[in-house]
Amino acid sequence: MTTEATMRKLTAEDPETRSADVLASNIEQLKTLFPEAVTEGRIDFDVLKQLLGGAVDGREEKYGLNWHGKRRARQLALTPSNGTLRPCPEDSVDWDTTQNLMIEGDNLEVLKLLQKSYAGRVKLIYIDPPYNTGKDFVYPDKYDDNLSTYLRYTGQVSDEGFKTSSNTEASGRFHTNWLNMMYPRLKLAKALLSRDGLIFISIDDGEVGSLREICDDVFGEECLICQFVWIKKRKGSHLSDTHRSMTEYVLAYARTKEGLALYGEGAYSDKLQPLVKKTNTVKELCFPACTVTTTLDDGEYAAGDRGEGESRLKFLTPFAVADGAIAGALQVSGPFVWTQAKLNAEMALGTSVHLSSRFGFNVGRHDQAEKFKAPSSLIDKAGTNEDAYEELASLFGVERVFAFAKPVSLIRYLVQTVTNSVRSGIVLDFFAGSGTTAHAVASLNVADGGNRRFILVQLPQRLDPDEAEHRVAAEFCAGLRKPLNVAEITKERLRRAAKKIKTESPMFAGDLGFRVFKLDSSNIREWDPDRNNLPASLEESVDHLKANRTEADILYELLLKLGLDLCVPIEKKRLSGKDVHSVGGGVLIVCLADEITRDQVGPLAEGIVAWHEALAPAGDTTCVFRDSAFADDVAKTNLAAILEQHGLANVRSL
Ligand SMILES: C[S@@+](CC[C@H](N)C(=O)[O-])C[C@H]1O[C@@H](n2cnc3c(N)ncnc32)[C@H](O)[C@@H]1O
Known part of the structure; x- marks a missing residue:
């Protein structure tokens, strides 16, 4: 077993534990645009001014609304929140x-x-x-x-x-x-x-x-x-x-x-109408060649089911997209509003059909441009x-x-x-x-x-x-x-x-x-220190998850701080006697059990590895444990090592 694997403890300073740092992201954006103007993370204003030439407004009196507190109000938006x-x-x-x-x-x-x-x-x-x-x-x-x-x-x-x-x-x-x-x-x-x-x-x-x-x-x-x-x-x-x-x-x-x-x-525009209606019976339609524009990326698409919920469509033949259009005929089955005869008649009048790429395959009729009503x-x-x-x-x-x-x-x-x-x-x-x-x-x-x-x-x-x-x-x-x-x-x-x-x-x-x-204060004491009593607050942070908060509270704080949608599905499994949660199909795996002994480390890690393999998430997975659950550092390191051997390298504790 390798001993290099580590379980990094998330601290208050960690960007992962904070709400978004707007200031840092502003500097990052400047850096991308003007790398010459950023040295060691600081902005060189003289260089920036040179790069912007005559567009810089150096006048004291500027056009625009000013009021008492504007600077502070701007700053207020940049200060991260320590809530949850x-x-x-x-x-x-x-x-x-x-x-x-x-x-x-x-x-x-x-x-x-x-x-x-x-x-x-x-x-x-x-x-x-x-x-x-x-x-x-x-x-x-x-x-x-x-x-x-x-x-x-x-x-x-x-x-x-x-x-x-x-x-x-x-x-x-x-x-x-x-x-x-x-x-x-x-x-x-x-x-x-x-x-x-x-x-x-x-x-x-x-x-x-x-x-x-x-x-x-x-x-x-x-x-x-x-x-x-x-x-x-x-x-x-x-x-x-x-x-x-x-x-x-x-x-x-x-x-x-x-x-x-x-x-x-x-x-x-009251002329723009969807071509799919959930309550209709399923029909097969053939869209003649060159009649369908689309926002799908250029490339080859296989036949098969696409779309979500009600507007689920079945593409009966493969097709190719180039320059926002589908060149060949497109055969689709779905709950369409029109019959084939109506579709053909509309096409003859010059109506075009648009296939959106946003949320699955929604087919909508695009009205002719001249009828467009702003x-x-x-x-x-x-x-x-x-x-x-x-x-x-x-x-x-x-x-x-x-x-x-x-x-x-x-x-x-x-x-x-x-x-x-x-x-x-x-x-x-x-x-x-x-x-x-x-x-x-x-x-x-x-x-x-x-x-x-x-x-x-x-x-x-x-x-x-x-x-x-x-x-x-x-x-x-x-x-x-x-x-x-x-x-x-x-x-x-x-x-x-x-x-x-x-x-x-x-x-x-x-x-x-x-x-x-x-909205409430953070579940994690260290991320939300009592400013009036710092020593006591640090002492309490041995187990720094607040006592009156639930596992669900902590789980959703992780979702927020790691940038996941608050509606992603969360599954729970019992693995070697511990509750383990998988968030967003395995993007985040969390076990907040109070105690994980040395003997339990192996079976728990293997259970997580097997579950992760079955879930097969598309991106990297982060695993999070309760820091105070481990009897000692050996137990922690062993758990991190087993997970790392199986490709789970982002292991954190709270
Ligand atoms: C004019 S009402 C909105 C009415 C709404 N469009 C409707 O149709 O019922 C404005 C609302 O903003 C809420 N509000 C004011 N300050 C707020 C704040 N800081 N955060 C969240 N809500 C706030 C008020 O409580 C009030 O209910």
Whole structure:
């Protein structure tokens, strides 16, 4: 047995144990672009300036929005989080199968924690932040310790002296507070978007000017798609002395300029139709030569089953892709909408068919370019606030549970404009409120058989039964015997919306569940030291997994810190008397048993090796054990050595 094998203990300094380090990744990107300007990990500004020539702006007074705290707000986005997300299956629906997430927590911390797993993977973000009307609550970020602020706010640790109140115009920092809250969140949100992704932000007259400026700063003014005007009311409100406010805005930005161009392609057009419908009987269709364009990579494709869920297709003959087109005839069997005769007639009229590569083989009819309809800058038929009011009242059976909801149809329209052609992708809303975005995603999936996923983030904002605008919601939560906070309303909305959809569309077999996670401090003491009592905190870290946390808590923290999707399947097996978990089909193997004796090392390692072989994961596997489980270093080294002999070289302990 080799003695060189080691089980590396993950420490607080390890990049593997932290949320994404945005600063380090920025430097890495600079290094790739300008290697000459980076020496020994530091930037040489003089060299960088030379490389950028006349594009450098050295003037003192610059164009753009500045406010007190901007520098700090930027820094806030760069500081890693020392929190985690704890799974909460008891609040969830269809925990084992769902791909949707509902996360309770302050969205700044949560956006940081999601970076490793979801950076560059989100297709669409919709947010409807507090509009800063002078009456709404603006979350008070604390630069030096945002997570403890949160834990105090939510009452998870003593909250002496911690006050929350609305951001009032009298505060003297009215716009500043709001901008400081929005800016770091938008920066983190951008990093989550895919290159063809986009963000929609609802806002009213009050902050639209400054929001547009910070979005120009964060996303680039060249990535602005449109400042859509949404007709929000059928009847005029009289809140202002100067005018009746009938509209508000939806600012839309693309993540990249390429994404901007793609927006048109996926844009809403009632002529663009899927050619596959889950409920149809299976037919065989022959697509004549040169009629199918595709986003599949160039190459040879074998016959066989492709696609996911409902849109599963069987390719009856092999085919080749070159330059985004399939040259030969394509024979496919699947639940098609058209017959062969209809297909032939359409082809004769010049209709082309597009085979998407995004999520399996979805075949959709692409309308002729000249019939393409880009979305109007006026959104006038996508529901109003009155609709939202009625929708919620009918779902909850009581009025005014949540005051500022958007109508399902508005968000559904926005989601459709982006995901119409692919009918898939992750939709994120990190100011979830009553959860309308999730409802909109589910209802769109029902309508077109898509499999879009959602991620919601909502603060468990306290509901005070003594405050007029909270009273109904607080009573509602109390009636459910739930804590009095807004996140409980969000989850209840999702449950009720799912039930309604099931009743109305009993044939729908798509995903109506959601996994609940809650923001908390790390499960690992060393990664979350008590700043006020460092010596004691270090002593306790002999077994540095916190005593009141479960194996599942630790397992999901590993998923987050190693950058795995929070919905990947996890299997559990008993191997020589120990619980062992395989995550994502063997990408991560975790055993958190309290004790592993020298005698148990051999059988346990062999069990893991055999399971790993059976799973045959595509990439490298990381194995993780509890550091304090081993009687001594010999046991640890032996285990690492056996695993290494069988190709499992990434072995870690906690
Ligand atoms: C205007 S509402 C969103 C309404 C939503 N579009 C709907 O249709 O129900 C804004 C929500 O953001 C939440 N929020 C405010 N600050 C937050 C923060 N720091 N983290 C997470 N949620 C926050 C508020 O609790 C509120 O529910």
